[in-house]
Amino acid sequence: HPQDCSFRLSQDSSLQGGESFFRNILATMETVYLNRNPTAKAILELVRSVDDDRLCYDHFAFRTYGRRVEIPCEEVESVLVCPPNVPHSDAGAGVNGPLPRIFISELLVDQMSPEAQKIIRKYTNLSGNGNMHAALASALGCLTWEKPSYSEFQQLARESEYAAWTLVNGYTLNHVTISAHRLKSHLRNIRNLNQFIEENGFKLNSEGGILKGSENMVKTKDGVSPDGLLLQSSTVADSTSFQFAEGIVESIPCSYIEFAERLVLPQFKNLPENEVEEIHRRDGFEVGNADKIFESTSMDQLTRKVA
Ligand code: OOG
Ligand code: NI
Numbered sequence: 001h002p003q004d005c006s007f008r009l010s011q012d013s014s015l016q017g018g019e020s021f022f023r024n025i026l027a028t029m030e031t032v033y034l035n036r037n038p039t040a041k042a043i044l045e046l047v048r049s050v051d052d053d054r055l056c057y058d059h060f061a062f063r064t065y066g067r068r069v070e071i072p073c074e075e076v077e078s079v080l081v082c083p084p085n086v087p088h089s090d091a092g093a094g095v096n097g098p099l100p101r102i103f104i105s106e107l108l109v110d111q112m113s114p115e116a117q118k119i120i121r122k123y124t125n126l127s128g129n130g131n132m133h134a135a136l137a138s139a140l141g142c143l144t145w146e147k148p149s150y151s152e153f154q155q156l157a158r159e160s161e162y163a164a165w166t167l168v169n170g171y172t173l174n175h176v177t178i179s180a181h182r183l184k185s186h187l188r189n190i191r192n193l194n195q196f197i198e199e200n201g202f203k204l205n206s207e208g209g210i211l212k213g214s215e216n217m218v219k220t221k222d223g224v225s226p227d228g229l230l231l232q233s234s235t236v237a238d239s240t241s242f243q244f245a246e247g248i249v250e251s252i253p254c255s256y257i258e259f260a261e262r263l264v265l266p267q268f269k270n271l272p273e274n275e276v277e278e279i280h281r282r283d284g285f286e287v288g289n290a291d292k293i294f295e296s297t298s299m300d301q302l303t304r305k306v307a
Contacts, residue, residue: 022099023095023096023099025135025139026060026095026100027095028139029060029135029138029139029172029173030094030095030173030176032138032139032140032141032172032173033172033173033176033255035141036141036172036238036240036254036255037237037238037254037255037256037257038238039202039235039238039256039257040175040176040235040238040255040256040257042202043197043202043235043257044178044257046196046197046200047178047183047187047193050185050187050196051183051184051185051187052184052185053093054093054097054182054183054184055093055094055097055178055179055182055183056092056093056094056097056098056100056178056179056182057094057095057097057100057176057177057178057179058100058101058177058178058179058258058260058262059080059100059101059102059103059176059177059260060100060101060102060103060173060175060176060177061102061103061104061105061173061174061175061176061177061258062102062103062104062105062134062138062171062173062174063104063105063106063107063162063165063166063169063174064104064105064106064107064131064134064166064171065106065107065109065120065124065163065166066106066107066108066109067109067110075107075108075111075160075162076105076106076107076108076162076294077105077106077108078103078104078105078106078285078290079103079104079105079106080101080102080103080104080284080285081101081102081103081104082101082283083098083099083100083101084099098182098278100176100177103285105290107120107160107162107163107166109121112159112160112163113159115155115159116155116156116159116160116163119152119155119156119167120156120163120167122152123145123146123148123167124145126145126146127143127144127145130144130145131144134171135171137170137171137172138170138171138172138173141172142170143168143170144170144171145170146245147243147244147245148167148168148244148245149244149245149246150244150245150246150248150250151246152167153167153168153244153252157299161253161297161298161299162294162297165252165253165297168242168252169252169254169255172254172255173255174255174256174297175234175255175256175257175258175296176257176258177232177257177258177259177260178193178257178258178259178260179260179262180193180231180259180260180261181261181262181263181281182278188261189261190211190231190232190233190259190260190261191211193233193259193261194210194211194233194259197235197259202235203235203236203304203306204233204234204235204236205233205234205235205236205256205292205293205295205296205301206301206304207292207293207295207296207298207300207301208291208292210233211231211232211233212231212232212233212286212288212289212292212293213226213228213229213230213231213232213286213288213289214228214231215228215288226286226288226289227282228263229262229263229264229265229281229282230260230261230262230263230282230284230285230286230289231260231261231262231263232258232259232260232261232286232289232293233258233259234256234257234258234259234293234296235256235257235258235296236256236296236301236302236304237253237254237255237256237296237297237301237302238253238254238255238256239251239252239253239254239302240252240254253297253298253299253302254297255297256296256297258293258296262278262281262282262283263281263282264276264280264281265280265281265282268280
């Protein structure tokens, strides 16, 4: 469940090495991501050029093939790992700033067709215990299985673009998310940020509208209706050429960049602005937003013409 935060970094100074190791891994994953995704790189530079280099990340996101048997209908499940609530000195930015949340989704492989399952299991079997080295593979920017075949990639893509994306991108960063509300300039408002990004010629994911999460629906008795306090948007993924096992080189979708503005929770709305911290804001994720953000790597969005 998104609210279950299982990852904890100790505040004990004897474990500071652990934290710097973790930050080093994040920095290496980020380097791979920036080298592969010119749009993400350009947008980070653009935002930093306006916002005094104090940009920080809301979350890092990864995709995986899941092995659990799950509730029918949902294609993808996810877990969220939250950083500990330790006060962070205002000094660092980026991966040296406040630690990002880690968002890991998994494809519910058991619910795929037998043909798709066969392809996925072929590669995860080839990988052996490669899943134990997911962070290493992500930091190196390589797959833990052999180079996939183009025909199998295409077959997977027909059933699930998520499955096909994961086959060729593996554990590499799917996206990083800029924390809009922690910016200092007018870009702290996600609507201004979206406008700024578009004015600079970048294409945003239009699925269900550019801004996700702004609908302010009433609480149902199941308690899962959107509260309108988590606003998100994202670019359309970059493409890169990829050499498949047959030797064919084809263009594949790689990663995108996301923006998130977490609004202040109702119980803290009277706090003076300079006293508002991350803990006073909407935490977690929103399924209704996520469903649309997933489309950032879809062919529909990649081939869409900007009006
Ligand atoms: C993840 C999409 C969902 C969010 O913040 O809700 C998401 C993906 O594309 O793998 O990033
Ligand atoms: Ni995200």
